Amino acid sequence: MLSAKGNDRILQVKEVTRRFGGLKAVDSVCLDIYKKEIVGLIGPNGAGKTTLFNLITGHYQPTTGSLYFKNEKIDGLRPFTITEKGIARTFQNIRLFGMMSVLENVLLGMHVRLHGGLASAVLCLPREKQEEQNAREKARELLSFVGLGNKEKEKARNLAYGEQRLLEVARALAAEPELLLLDEPAAGMNPQETMELMKLISRIRDEMEKTILLIEHDMKVVMGISERVAVLDYGKKIADGRPGEIQQNESVIRAYLGDSM
């Protein structure tokens, strides 16, 4: 049982601490994520959720502790290597390539799965052409998957806000990750859009067989789709369990309502 679980474990965050000056933004956090799970990561503002994301994706390096992806140590690697290994993410403050078209954004997401280099580009090798064509087809499929099928030629910056969030998801999926990190995917969306997003996230897991870790403030979303929820407060993990358990957890309630009680 244990060994089976060990094999299933896709991400292991082991005693990770990250300091900024005197502040411990993330304080000896342990977190395991298993294949095909949807895990919610919640906590008040400034709890260290995004910092934990940045540690997983290599944008920050842990001060102490280590990270394993499919039992391989990934701390110390640069973000682009980690993406190559199979972790993709979206950003809380949307970071699309605004001047580029929607399709190009998705193609960029595919960067690590394509091989065309300088020489093949300059020499117009047929292999390059073929690869590029396949990539475009796949990108279009992904765009229709997230519901942006008719927008491929538009500039990313001209999309509506909710659409930009969806494009970020499509772009992340294009990297063919095994683990997908979503940073507040529903932020700023209206209830209708949020509903659709929840469906989309479930489909990503069910149809594409991805594992998902998401940060979200909207409790409806988190509790609705997560199988497991981890709670951070002041950099520490204060709870980890099924949504129902978390909603009852006293320290979680205290963290959210503050010490003022």
Add this chain to the structure above:
Amino acid sequence: MFIQQLVNGIILGSIYSLIALGYTMVYGIIMLINFAHGEIYMFGAFAGMILVVFYNVPFFLAFLLAMAFAGLVGLTVEYLAYRPLRRSSRLAALISAIGASIFLQNLALLIMGARPYTFPSPFIPKVYQTSFLTISKLELIILAISFLLMFALTFFIQKTKIGKAMRAAAQDMDTASLMGINVNLIISITFLVGSALGAAAGVMVGIYFRTVTPMMGLMPGLKGFVAAVLGGIGRIPGAMLGGLLLGVAEVMAAAYISSQYRDAAAFAILILVLFFKPTGLMGSFMQEKV
């Protein structure tokens, strides 16, 4: 000889520092490399020279008037060439600054001609000599004025209301304007003060090297800019340190490496410093926000 060369470097460096301050103040507020700063320095030197030589104005009065004049030139340049581009890309403003620099240089050439003008030293020549160091009265005065101006500027920025507003605007222009700071006024004052400091450097270089020419701003302008970057552009103590360091580095390179490679060595030091401190000596370490 080492101490002598060190002092040579510090004097040269103090002039670079004054020029660098003009760059760094403007950069700190509007993130613009004010390429025309070298020309404003030249205008200041001309103003000082003309007042002293042709109108017999006492030196210190001429010095102040030259600073005021260059301040006004700086304001005009800002108004005509930079303000319309404030909301545009930074490179557009940079090209506009280059255009302004070429314009001012050739304006001076047309008005004053190409032949160098003599700027006589207003002080009675006197040289102080010890066994290891020779320094002239003129050099001591230049050092004193440079450091005095740098301290005055530090006081102005740190303690006065306008200085505080300048720092606030440098931090975040939008917030500063929400707090009721007149950002346009602050930018104008920054150009005024920065240009005046440039003019002070120009006048001092004029009397130190005895000449004023329309082209005199080109190399010192570049060096001042390099000094500002070396110290961490946008940081006032950085500009002072960067200027001194550049001056000393240049002199030491000429003295101990090869005078043929004087400037090359100075630039090599710059690149080396940036390699280890990518935002300059006193530049704040920027943690990328993700």
Add this chain to the structure above:
Amino acid sequence: MISTYYLQIIILAGINIIMATSLNLIVGYTGQLSIGHAAFMSLGAYASAIATLHLGFPFIAALLFGAVVAGLFGVLVGIPTLRLKGDYLAIATLGFGEIVRIIFLNLQITGGAVGLRGIPKQTTLLWVIAAAIFTLFVLRRILNSRVGRALIAIREDETAAESMGINTMYFKTLSFGVGAFFAGFGGGLFAHYFRYIHPNVFGFMRSIEHLCMVVLGGLGNMWGAMLGAVALTAIPELLRAGAEYRLLAYGAILVLMMRARPQGLLGESEQTGGSIRRKIRIFSRGADTLKKT
């Protein structure tokens, strides 16, 4: 029959098109501010001239040799300096350019302060046109490929690009190397047109001139860079009629053109992009606070 003078201006415009478009790859598309393009031009000019004079290379081989030398230096310089951002990179490349110029001024093989004379005249209009088309073709191919997408992504958002799995250092260095390669290529044509080279025209003012061409034409637009190159080659010559007011007018024209079209002649306005992004940031911040309370 076209006069030699016009021919000369057209050839210079062609060489400047190569310089400007290759710099556009670095500045306009990859977003890395370089003020050292003239240094790569001088490396190509000297390397190809020496290849012709001392190694007996045929013209095309000498040109490629110059370009490869410049490209290699581009990579060598890029590795340490491309870690720097914005103006720090600009000043480091400027410093590199000055170092190269001073070294050429003091070397024996480059003729030092006397310059290098007696280079055979091999650059013709046809060569320049072919070279410019070749440059544009290669740059276009690169920009329309996976590599080009990665470069533009780096310009747009370096952090996000890294998250896409783009090795930003590698691609920045690649862009720098390719840009330097073509600058060296242009330098070789330059040397074999004038039959004489001296380090003083490869100073930082020349690099700035290249930058002006790119920005004036419109950053990240190849047509723009070409137009900028032609304009800034022609304007000083047109202004010869203005005698001593020539450079005064040139400076004023630069300021006025930027005031009239800050995004460059053919550039796209970036105004809307900025404001949307700002709105989003405010909006998401607002959303946060709403939920917290």
Add this chain to the structure above:
Amino acid sequence: MKKYRLTMFIVLVLCMALLLTSGCSTQQAAPGTQEPEEGTVEETVDVKVGTVGPLTGGAATYGLSVSNAVQIALEEANENNEIPGVNLVQISEDSEGDWSKAANAFSKLIDQDNVNVIIGAVLSSETAAGGPIVMDGEVPTISPTSTATGLTEGNPYLFRNCLSDEVQASQLAEYAVTELGLKRFAILYTNNDYGVALKDAFEATAKEKAEVVAVEAFMDGDEHFRPQLTSIQQKEPDAVFVAGYYTEAAKIAQQAAEQAMSIQILGADGFYSPVLVEIGQDAIEGATFTAGFFSADPNPVVQSFVARYTELFGEEPDMFAAQAYDAARIVIEAMKQNGTDRQAIRDGLAETKDFPGITGLTSIDEEGDTLKEVLILKVVDGAFQRLR
């Protein structure tokens, strides 16, 4: 598509503008030629004389001297109707001190303006870039100031009228050792072709007869020489040979005084300008240098040139102006002897022998180089005095 059309449109407009404006080139008739002399009924033919040099940029002061002096020479020739039926017109082109721009200027003068002869360029690099162009265009060209070694070799259309760096530096070194009794020399040279050639020649001669204890360099346009001077002072030389131009020489003298370094200053023809004394003041007193020209020369030609130059431009002529004046005079002489078409002027220039110029008797050798006598001058009481 729209963008493409816009591009083509702008390119077209620019090309049109280029074609239009180049039609009306800048021909400024030398003043004094506007009104033909009374009584002359015969038609005069315009003969165009081009000048190339830096009129803007850091070297503008040298280029302007040259352009001004040529203007005087042409005016005088027109006034005196020296070449019957010919009106000389000067076309002055700017090089910005950039040799590639100088090359453009040469091409423009040859192809657009159709000049018969070019006086220029000023800087050696400019003349080196122009050399092949004038050879292709078969336009005789005489540079008044470009001293770089071998510049005119193998180019039948390129001449010059200036002192040879080798000759003057070695003569000076010899004079310094034998007449002035100096033994330990330091050299401070500007790192351009002029400075390097002087340094090499001086060092070679001085080493044979005495000692060279220090050699330091500086860049064109430098203003700060303290580190070099401090290094030189350490070596305790008797004299420092400054291979550079007057502005730098004056500043070097000033800064040497600033560090209480009293030393004999030696120099070459680049010293010759009233500016040397203006800026150098007391510090430059006693400096000894070679020259080709001397404004206190009682020769009436010299006196009338100095008077006219001072009257027109408000300053005394420097070495550049004097040599340019002579170059223009040599060109006029060649026209008088041989005729005014390009080939005739070229042949005339090549035959120049013992031309009595304001910079001394001048002959042009088979390589197009000049042979002249070298004067040695000294600064005494703020004025130049002839030693030899």
